[in-house]
Amino acid sequence: MHNNKLYGIAAIFDNPDKIIAAAKKTVEAGYSKFDVNTPYPVHGMEKAMKLKPSKLGFITLVFGLTGSFLALFFMYWTMSLDYPMIIGGKPFFALPAFIPVTFEVTVLLATLATVIGMITFFFKFPENHHPLHDTNYMKQVSIDKFGLVIESVDKNFEIEKVKDFLNSLNPISIEEIYYKEKETYSVLEPRFLTFLFAIALVTSGSTYFILNKLLYMTPFNWMSEQLKLNPQKPSELFADGFGMRNPVKGTVARGFMPYLAKGQNNPTELLENPYLITEENIKLGKSKYLTFCSPCHGNYGDGDSRLRGQFPNPPSLHSQRARDFKDGMIYHVIVNGQNSMPSYAPYLNVEERWAVVNYIRVLQRAKNASDSDIQFVKKENLNNASN
Amino acid sequence: MNIDYSKEAPVVAGRLSLAEIEELVAKPLDTKPDRKYFIALSIAVSALMIGAISLGLSFYWGLGLWGNNQPIGWAFDIVNFVFWVGIGHAGTLISAILFLLRQKWRTGIARFAEAMTIFAVICAGLFPAIHTGRPWLDGYLLPYPNQHSLWVNFTSPLLWDVFAVSTYFTVSLVFWYIGLIPDFATLRDRTNSKIKKTIYSIFSLGWRHSSRHWQHYEKAYMLLAGFATPLVLSVHTIVSFDFAVSILPGWHTTIFPPYFVAGAIFSGFAMVVTVLVFVRKVFNLENIITMDHLDKMNKVILATGMMVGYAYGMEFFIAWYSGVQAEQFVFVNRAFGPYAWAYWIMVSCNVIFPQLFWFRKFRRSIPVMMVIVILVNVGMWFERFVITVTSLHRDFLPSSWGYYVPTLYDFGLLIGSFGLFFTLVILFTKTLPVVSISEVKAVAEGAQPSHHGGVVNA
Structure with missing residues (x-):
């Protein structure tokens, strides 16, 4: 194990009362780089570990308010400035009608920001290669045990002293946890990169196909090609192939009234003024x-x-x-x-x-x-x- | 009946240890599916295929295949949409509102109910999309800068719907996933298969059950629950606006938002009970989803059923009290007109039969409960049918009255949506833990420190 470095020393306890007591004593003994791992949140652990209250709520607040103002401003801009249009007799800035969308955008942005903020800021991004993974310790705390690990980076860390201290807490077992000095990134493996490339190819190819080919096939092209006579296009319906037709012989236009006096010089006997001078x-x-x-x-x-x-x-x-x-x-x-x-x-x-x-x-x-x-x-x- | 009400009944029955809880929940994921599973899956997929064929034909030939036409422009499509959105509401209610109310019993059923929310919203979202007739043009529903330099109409309830349903889906999905992270980590640590381990590792986001993370995690969960609560109320409120903001008698009613929300919870709980009764039996989860859970859900069904009944009565009262002739006609026509059969199916299923839940014996009897909740599902589907179709079929102008008869394709799509829902539910039961492992562990007996945290005495 000499090319591996020590990450920390872990102790495992078998009931929640013990782990709370252990966390308290660890803080009292002056260790600050330590962590407690439990299969579910144990009540009172924050107090025992002397953790500060989570500041996650501020992210939620900031992004929630941003969402409200963005939504309101955007609706104001589109409906009142960019394309003002009176709809249903409402004013351009119809605040009551804007409330639902404002609310939805607020909730959406706040929720996503909370989750993304938690994973990036507070969990420091997902760490799938953390030294604790795949250890016997992790397997046990994942099921029903309660673990406490003191990290080697703590300023008071001395292997023998820490072991004695953990033993004094009366644990079930104690484990030394090591990690490889040289990190390997599985993300950079050629197989994974090939996989990524294949996904990129499939995505872009299918996008191209859908937008440039599929949407011009039946039935998606309906409305652009319709079974109707187009004056500017040839028609198979007629022998001469013309789409543009003269009206049938004897067609009478709407509202057409024949003018009987056409071509006469003085047709006054035909034309009597039918309107009174009102x-x-x-x-x-x-x-x-x-x-x-x-x-x-x-x-x-x-x-x-x-x-x-x-x-x-x-x-x-x-x-x-x-x-x-x-x-x-x-x-x-x-x-x-x-x-x-x-x-x-x-x-x-x-x-x-x-x-x-x-x-x-x-x-x-x-x-x-x-x-x-x-x-x-x-x-x-x-x-x-x-x- | 000698019940000691001074002591809180344990949420997890049978004195299961933490390891046993995990074993019980994770077992379906570790074992190969049996024949019954495939039979159930094939039935669901067949229904889904019926829907897919109807949908394909509707796309190819157009919506003329459906029964809706003037004056009944909204029919099965909108009825199914409102029905499925309503089903979804129970999940968010259980996972968010009961969480804020510190109801520990929610832990056993929250995961499943949330999953049902997501599947129901998927089913619901399909209908308005295909109801547009050319769903490949649905992108126009979103406000994006385009060549027409036009924007969507932000004052229209139909647009509010787009925002409400898509937000609801996203937030439900995120909320569900956040709950799944610790369980993914647990599954990752117990599996021996390399492929499963890779998948679980990716989805568990490197979770280490660290108390420093739990602290933020619990905060995030509470914040999300706080958002999901008004969100779930807003979604069905906005769905009800689709009707209430119009000026059609029978739709133009201020009672619609609360009435729709109560109805949504009512139908959603009925669907959750319907499915959970099978799940707890098939996967031997009787100790985690106990009879007490079902009892409590049946109480919620009883309460919301009476709220819905109150709304039915109040609609009639207001129609009379308003003095508007058209309004009065619509309601009399609803109860005694050509669609009276639908109206009375709705009233009997939603108001009369759930009254049996006043009796403890019926609340705790699986066969009785099954019959009632299925009737409630039927009744709530008919409620949306009555609201949508009877208001449209006879409005102000007697010359344009009509009678709606659904076609085979309408039924095909309805069956297809059930097929989609149950296919997703059945796949879910074998791929993800149907009960939140970490949450149930946290409420098991002896899981939390004794009252003084063991520290004072130590």
Whole structure:
């Protein structure tokens, strides 16, 4: 055993009372580098060994609070700053709705930190090559015995003295524990490294396969390939192989109404104004007129828009010719266009066209008001004022 | 009945020595499995395969194979999810809450119940994942920076679920593993096989039963128990939010969180008793999982069963008291409508039969207890069915009423989830110690120092 070094001297006891007493006496004798090994935690051992209370709780506290704040801040940032969106009428920073996730993240982070902190800081990482492993001593304390080991690094350590001291505690047996001076690391063995390499290969290979191949196979590719007609793609369904089809002959578009007066010069007998001049109708006509007609004809139908001076000049709607038009004729012009005016049928539906016609009538009457009109307006204004 | 209540009954019966306890618990791991084990395993795996086939077909053809359709969009998938999450709750209750309450009797059953928690949460987690229809896209449930520059909706209860269930699973697993470390060390020191020794060495993290480590270990265990306790309450609360935060009559109820938690503990304890009755018999653990344990668990079943019964009554009262017509209709429809059969199965299994546990004789009779706990399991599954399906099938608009009928695939998945659960349980009994060796040793007679620590007298 001469190339092995002494780790310590261990004594084994057979009941919990004895081990507590032994731990107390060891502390009293001035040994500090010693440990007690028991198959389960023995009550009162911390006091007997004079251990300070565990500081593990601080790790838990710090990481728990970190978890809370991280979660809350992250939710605030995503929901209020990065992509603000109102959901269910809640405010951007909906604290009550953030509580569950905050709580879960707190618990998760605190738990993991406690365990990892315990293993790394307080257990100084897992030590599978510790000298105590695979000793007779360890086998016994693992089952039902209670052991105490005084390490050779203790400043009061002298083999004979320690043996005498341990014998005075009345143990069942005493054992010297040695360890190999030269440490070997099984982690660096070629077999283990090969194993690691194989795992790395399998993991990366399967990841590549899943992400780049598997997800493009049936059924995972569903939604990107669907059994439906795509206008830009060929179709096997038709003899000519085209996916983009003309509508079937005789197809009628939704909302299509045939225009009977098409191509006629003066179709007034076909077109009667079906709408009464109501306030609502005029308001609709005004808004449509200002959107579609005013860019050329001007806001009041004078033909004084910014196009004046171009060729041909946009015509005034107050000319005698325009005033003599029947309602149906104006409607006809809106639908078909005239000279360089295009058709406005795509932009205005039937009701809107008639509303525009009515509004043009309003403009024409206002521009060429008769005396009686003016008297009437004055009277109305007076009535309004007195009210 | 002459029971001396002034003395605490020993937790471990039969005056077992520490070595005997270890021998008893570690025996299934050292011996080869017998024929009965393989028969049980093959039954469980067959059920699992039925589930796997149903699942494969559901993936390939899509969820149209299931019975749920408008207006019943949530059916077996969500019912099974809530059922299995509930089963898991008993484990955490036993391992964490009873630990904080210093209930020594928990030691005999904690390991097994925790394992059941983990397996049940695995079963539960499957259902919301496959219920999305395209489970390979479930990554979108997590908030990660992506090309769409979109984030998940943190105000949605469905997202809270993702966080709650995944946290619950992780914490339960860690808690379970922490409890296993000293046992791994014990197994490592008693085994002669080289392969087993390597595996146990890796998982025992170099544990040396050192008192300097025990001190931190006990602290960590207490902290984890302290976290697991509010966590277990939060998980089923959040699951209940999936329903309660909506505005559907029959779901939109403030009693849901406590009602769900009580129901979860109720069903979880029933499942633990169901399985433990077999385990203690098969592995000769009658001295560690004693009749007292089963008696106490049956008392918990009785208590939580009555809480659930109270919630059933209170739901009806509130429906009437609220004066909301739609709400009143839903509850009358629940009890007397087309799904009345499900409602009355639920009430009789959950409220009426457990009342037999008022009698000590029934609490301590294995056959009676088996019948009742299986009925409770059935009843609690139906409770989730009643909540989910009856609320959906007739809501505000009579023109969109419907009637849900499950398909073969729905049943296949249900059977498959039981198969998965029992396969994991059966494998667990032969691979890991089903009872915490170190914890049971610590509560055995004479394991702790006598009252004065032997020091004062020495």
